[in-house]
Amino acid sequence: MNDTPPTAIPTKRRCTVTVSAQAWHGSKAAAQAAGCGSISELLEKLGNGELAIVIADEVGPPLSDAPGTFDTYGAPSSTPQTVTAWPLDSADEGPAKPTSGYTNGRTATATIHPKSKPQPAQLLAPLLRLPKVVLTAVCASLIVLPILYVLDLRLSGSKKASLDLDQAITVTTGDAIAGYEVTDHMRIRPVHPVTGAVNVPHNGVDVATPSGTPIYGVGVTGDKITVDCWWDVDGGGWVANQTTESFPQLVFQSLHLLENECRSGTFTSGEVIALSGNSGLGSGEHYDFRVKLEGSYIDPPRQFLEAALTGKTLALDGSLAE
Incomplete structure (x- = not known):
């Protein structure tokens, strides 16, 4: 009840x-x-x-x-x-x-x-309904990809190097580079030592290297270097033209190279690209180094010549790397 x-x-x-x-x-x-x-x-x-x-x-x-x-x-x-x-x-x-x-x-x-x-x-709301694994992967990629991009730029040396050519240190006759004496610098020669012609421009730097001295690729650390070998009918003998990623406006030339020892192709800065010799017109074994800026010869900066003779690479500011 x-x-x-x-x-x-x-x-x-x-x-x-x-x-x-x-x-x-x-x-x-x-x-x-x-x-x-x-x-x-x-x-x-x-x-x-x-x-x-x-x-x-x-x-x-x-x-x-x-x-x-x-x-x-x-x-x-x-x-x-x-x-x-x-x-x-x-x-x-x-x-x-x-x-x-x-x-x-x-x-x-x-x-x-x-x-x-x-x-x-x-x-x-739709994004938050995604699995945590997917969200983690997306967030990780947003963080990692920019880092990989920066590392790729640094390792490949694809950044353009800067160099104040007006303030660059050059060499003169009597200087020593990598233990070799500079026998002639860029100037107008009163008399050519072989032909006897007067007032002939000398567009590079001559260094007294023995035949067979290794010549190295010039560029920033990690640079890809393109080498083109050719024969100069005007007396330069075997010549190697170098172009680099970090100095696209410059062409580095090596003259009077040893016959059959100039290597065309793609290299990395600091690798051997040729051997010095005495091909073409010359009074003796030596190495002739030249630099072109947008098609015109300039007085070669000292660090470029030293890099060519020692295999040292360059920093992005144009100085020799530590």
Whole structure:
């Protein structure tokens, strides 16, 4: 027998929810997003505390023929808001902010702002649903790829080197380079030592090297060097033209090389590209080093000549590397 007095038995009170046409579509979309089959199920879960109500910018597609919006108590509202229901375990940090619902027979409405824009959280939602492995790989690539690019530039030496040619130190007759004496520097010779011609320009630096002295590729550390060997009918004998990645405006020339010992092809700075000799016109075994800037001969900077005779490489500022 039930001794509970009739007045103590809880009774259900009818709850009425009235929405506009636009709010109906929004509420329906909110119910589907929360995993509810109907709006009534959505409201029931809200009442049971199974869902939290948070504000979003838009729920469902905006309707162009929607009537005016109303506030929580049915009065016209000039600042419509959108209400979206989410499961409690997926709600963002911070307490839920209810903006509409149902209470003791009061009429509640959910409205949609037709011109609202997606929030950053909505835009990132698809990305956040990706597996963690994918997200980790994407983030790692964004960090690693720029580092690899910079390392590739440094290791390949593809950056253009800088050199103030006006301030470059040159050599003169009597100087010593790599233990070899400079026998003539760039100048106008009063008399050519072989032909006897007068006022003949000497466009390079002569160094007294014995035949068979190794000649090295000139360039910044790691530079790719292109060597082109050819025979100079005007007396230069076997000549090697060098071009480098870091000094694209310069051409390094080596004259009077040993026959069949000039190697055309691609090399790395510091590699042997030829052997000195005495081919062509010359009064004795020697090495003739020249530099062209955009097609015109310039007085060869000392560090370039030293690199050609020692195999030392250059830094990006044009100085000899440590």
